[in-house]
Amino acid sequence: MSGSFDLRGEEQLLRICREAIDQCPAEQAQVTVTATDRGLTRFAGSMIHQNVSERDCTLTVKAVNGKRVGFASTNQLSEAGVRETAELAARFAASLPETPDFRGLPEPGDAYPDVATWFGSTASLGPDERAAQVAAMAEAAESAAGDSARLSGSLSQTLTETAIVNSLGIEVYLPCSMMSLVTVCQCGEGVGYASACGRDAAKLDFAAKAREAADVARLNVDAVDVEPGEYDVVLMPYAVINLLGNLRGCGLDALRFQEGRSFMSVNIGQKIVSEKFSLWDDGADERGLARPFDGEGVAKQRVELITEGVARGVVYDSYTAGREGRESTGHGTGGGLNERPAAMNMYLGAGGANVGEMIASTSKGLLITRFNYTNLLRETDAVVTGMTRDGTFLIEGGKVTRAVKNLRFTESLLRAFWNLESLGSEIVVGQGIAAPAAKIRGFRFTSGTEF
């Protein structure tokens, strides 16, 4: 069975938005319609154990009366469903106390970047094709690591259409496709990991990712204990992406910045990490999950977050921008007031090294595939804890010598990236963050576990 996907289309979704606007008795209104078709195949032991499909369409109305804002949403898009939701949002907006800093909905502004977001190669992947990919990946893993290699993971296809209309003139429509793979290969006691995602499934080599996970699993055997302490670490891109996700969580958005909860709050213009570290957000970069506008229909701007180690800026939506009398950078997530802005297309600039060179330059250290269940301990110096997972190896004398049991790190990310020694030359794209491998000196591990 091949996949078949019928786009609802720009005309239909924009019409629903306009109808809702017309029926919303408020001074201003923003309406968002998001149609979603998702297919996801999960597998364990190289066999499919869960295979699902979802088709949904939601309407969200943001009604504004002066400095009062109310939200309502529904997935029942009948005439009555649209009308009742629009009226409910307006009723909410009429009954609230004022939000002093709210400046109104955004007006039409910059032209949208021209980016490709829809690919037929992704839209056409049905359950049969996903099953065939799982079988091919299982075969690839076995060819790389032997007959005992077994894959677990998920192959996910998400197709969305988004329409946003506001009463001040913003009117946009965007179809997006996304394909993602997460896989763990178990090879006896050894475990390895790989993942990939992108808008164009044709550019993703699933079998290569299965072999990558299998290669790690094949080496990840007879793991020994190592003492917690400070180690030079070579972090594969998956691990770097995880750390950057935590860095984003503790302060790259304007709301935390304005409240003084961000490590950026008192450091703009200051050097906070190594000069080798440059981080930015760019919704127009098609290497990642590009998107021309945000959840308010505002064009996405490239924002320099940290440049050559110096704190440069944070991302804004219309609400946080209004508090400072500036323009939104196009990073609203849900409408501007109830959700904080977020940098959802982050890139850590690549360096000139490769992983082999990073390992060769390490007399004693650890090679880390990825981290598990990381979480913030302290906000303003970005202290994070988490475990290594799915492939942790000892480096001795410039070579990977053996697998080690997993370790818990507890580390300030500012300290870690201050101690950044080198960055890889190739980036890996995750969901919202792209990063290369990195070598960091003196990364702190605080305890170990049994496997």
Place this chain on the structure above:
Amino acid sequence: MREFCQQALDAAKALGASYADVRIVRRRNEAIETRNGAVDRLSSSRDEGFGIRAIVNGAWGFASSSTISEEEGRRVAELAVRIALASASVSGAPVTLAPADVADGRFLMPCRRDPFDVPLEEKISLLLDADRLMRANPGVGIAEGSMEFYRTETVFASTEGSYIEQEKTESGAGIVATAIRNGDVQRRSFPCSMGGDFGAAGYEFVEDWALTDQAERIAAEAVALLDAPVCPSGAMDIVLEGSMLALQVHESCGHPIELDRVFGSEASFAGTSFLTPEKLGEFQYGSEIVSIAADATAPGGLGSFFYDDEGVAAERTDIVMEGVFRGYLSSRETAARLGLKASGGAMRADGWNRIPIVRMTNINLEPGDWNLEEIIEDTANGLYMMDVKSWSIDDKRLNFQFGQEQAYEIRDGQLGQVFRNPTYAGITYEFWRSCDAIAGDDDWHLWGIPNCGKGEPMQVGHVGHGVAPARFRNVQVGVIK
């Protein structure tokens, strides 16, 4: 709805399904958030749809849609069957389901005061009153409050003949005071962190917590933490307050007993479990005073229901008895795979568009023989640690580390100095084996956690944890200055 369900099930059977079930779910949600004197969020959502699960050639398929109509029912049934056929092309042993009784009926979970009928002004006023009281303390930089209400109506029907209608109302609320000075951020929450406490109840649940009575206290505590010394490090005796212990139970007991996880279904995402089947009935999980049960029948529990999402009646299952590991959370499929006679009734789905997976119900630590005052008085040196600030655990659920909002020194049986930035860490079974005192019924509370993540696509589960404060000996406290 009965006719719609029957038509969908008939369609699945006609296309070759050996088993199928359909769930129709209608959910209503209202959320209010306040922040520094303003309503930061006021939203209402309504969501409905249906999902069909089918077994064809021994493999699962699931399809769902938000359009409830006869025509869409047939389309989705056909898609579920076609997806199952695709699964069967790359599947292992055929799916076997443990037997389940056929049920028919309508079940309504009671709530005294319908939260959706409470005037909006009343709910907002409560949060803004608490907000004002917190901000009366000039050291408070951010005052936040939140309330959230859910109503879920579910219809379940299966080709085995079950037809079950259920309705459940859930309510919860919490407040947070945050103090910020010179790059340090400290916060105190009530009644607990992470969005407050939730229960299967009406607005009375929110009223009972009397948020405004505690607003000034937590504001003062948050400000005082800015000047408090950093918590010392070392091996210490610790006493955990209820909401902190609830999360400890959640992470180190609730997740590792999920049988789908044990069988590897979450291997690439949430992880696996150290509680492998050969340990069942043998493994010394905790000390002899530690007994834990999964109880989906607990009144008011966020993890309570009448029937799970594959039509199995709610029940109470022993998980740990006098320290020994005795049971799992299971589904019909995983129970059959382990050789159990029946499912433990733990299959739940996050709405119509998600397939049921094994989830926690109410994972409850049985009350002990002490009370909190006695535990403190009996502790010569240690810490009383409260309210979750951070959490992390490895992918087999062994090595954990939790941070708290604050800790009190215990010296010679008395509470003393307050410390900021406390953390403790350990290995799950070593930690539970070190438990030597658990408070009793008077200190026991069934906490509700409405945001447990698991599965792909991600599903957010509502679960409960009944606990009373307890003491653990010789635990590693503190990791970083």
